[in-house]
Amino acid sequence: MAFFEAIRLALRMIWAQKLKSSFSIVGVFIGVMFLIAVVTMVEGMNKYMLDAFSTQLGANTFHLRRFPNFDVGETTRETRREWNRRPGISYADAEAVVAAITIPVVSSWVSYGRGEVEFRDLTVQRVSIVGATEDYFEVRNLGIEEGRVFSQQEVVAGRAVAVIGKELSDRLFGDLDPLGRDIQIRSIPYRIIGVAETRGNIFGESLDKFVVAPALSPVKRFVAPRNEVGILMIKADTEAEMRAAMIEAEAVMRSRRGLRPAQDNNFVLETGDAFLEFWAKINRFLALALPGFVGISLVVGGIVIMNIMLMSVTERTAEIGIRKALGATRSDILRQFLIESAALAVIGAGLGIAAGLAIAVLIEAATPMPASVAPWSLVVAVAMGAGVGIGAGLYPANRAAKMDPVYAMGHD
Secondary structure, eight states: OOHHHHHHHHHHHHHHTHHHHHHHHHHHHHHHHHHHHHHHHHHHHHHHHHHHHHHHTOTTEEEEESSOSOOOSOOOHHHHHHHHHSOOEEHHHHHHHHHHOOSOOEEEEEEEEEEEEEETTEEEEEEEEEEEOTTHHHHTTOOEEEEOOOOHHHHHHTOOEEEEOHHHHHHHHTTSOOTTOEEEETTEEEEEEEEEOOOOEETTEESSOEEEEETTSTTHHHHSTTSEESEEEEEOSSHHHHHHHHHHHHHHHHHHHTOOTTSOOSSEEEOTHHHHHHHHHHHHHHHHHHHHHHHHHHHHHHHHHHHHHHHHHHHTHHHHHHHHHTTOOHHHHHHHHHHHHHHHHHHHHHHHHHHHHHHHHHHHHHSSOOOOOOHHHHHHHHHHHHHHHHHHHHHHHHHHHTOOHHHHHTOO
16 A cells, blocks of 8 residues: 555544544644643743843843842841841942953943932833943943933033933833933933933833933932942953953952951852853753653553554454455555554644644733744654654554454454
8 A cells, every 4th residue: 555545544534533533632732732832932931031131131241249139049048147247339349340350341330229200290100220330331232222321521520411211211201302301310300311222121021111320420319328339240352251350350359358268258249150040940940841741641642542543443343354355465554554543643743733832922922921933842743743643553553454354354
């Protein structure tokens, strides 16, 4: 029997037994649907988290902080109390570290707060208020859509000028040109000199609802009331240069703090490693758990297919006998049932792929969770479906192929 003829007969039999066929594909359908939906969501999350990392911390960038920002371990209460007792990063500390680094870097002092921003009778609540030095925009790779950034002279002079995010600009000014207009940052007037490019959001939290003002302008009253730097951001050209700059920064800070060799740092030099390590742990868990969940569904699907195929063999005993009497070989019978079993599984896999992608798209549309289709998962899904079908159909097909034609023809 020709291979394509066997496929034609298998599809005809599947269509003739719609109810049995639908039961046969349910297990494979569920397993593949789960695989595609989860892999698509995980791939989307990987891309999302890496984008978030590059946006929030930046490549080849490290931060000097009082205590960690990314706390991914089991931090005890005593550790947290020790963090709170640490001295802050002073302006003098930041100046000394930047002056001592011999490697070409770009740096910025940054302090954060939240508050309301007003324009005429409009007020936007919970705006991220940033006090920074002039190179903040370069360190953060933050482009300017309109206007300009503030200069070093404006930082030193404490000029009340500001760059705002796109969302804040749209909510306060709508179609008006924001440049040159005055806003109130916690009741302090500031002149807008620039609007930053859109950055989107992370988990539904907008990255464009912010205002950046010079670090020594009046905004420091509430973002840095003790004349301390929230974060000293330092960016190098390469990772190797960043690591070397970290060593120099650590040496300066330990010297300024008078720490002995046996004493731990009472400050943090933080890169994206902690953040990426945290996400890697989640990925490892998913990588271990996903095959188990999918495997259970596929095993159940394989058992269902095997039982349905055994029932089909029993019901078609007379047909098998007649075909053998007309010259069909064992391999012809074996091939027909294997192809029929594999076709059932592949159809289930195809429907599972469509359903999995639909679920991922719906979740992406309804939530901040992103989705990204991994082409390899589609290939794996089809291959798994065919493999389950062939594996589950092997015993029923072999039983049909070995059937005695005389017995089979006499079977009622």
